[in-house]
Amino acid sequence: MEVNELTERIIGAAIQVHRELVPGLLESAYEACLAFEIADSGLRVERQVLLPLRYRGLYLDCGYRLDLWVERLWSWKRRR
Numbered sequence: 001m002e003v004n005e006l007t008e009r010i011i012g013a014a015i016q017v018h019r020e021l022v023p024g025l026l027e028s029a030y031e032a033c034l035a036f037e038i039a040d041s042g043l044r045v046e047r048q049v050l051l052p053l054r055y056r057g058l059y060l061d062c063g064y065r066l067d068l069w070v071e072r073l074w075s076w077k078r079r080r
């Protein structure tokens with residue numbers, strides 16, 4: 001699947017959640033609903049995925065936590 005098509009489907013799912021839910025809920029509620037909508041559209045989605053930090057050749061599991069990881073795609077631009 002092309003990145004633009006994937007992006008459109010994710011944005012569509014986010015718009016659906018926005019239309020259904022009232023403002024002021026906890027972030028976890030929006031995240032759960034968005035994950036449901038993304039999965040319901042046929043995409044693979046994972047919640048709260050741990051992403052380790054690499055530091056000078058070490059992998060530290062205290063790195064990052066991804067809220068949602070869709071289709072296991074990753075794009076990272078390294079800075080020097």
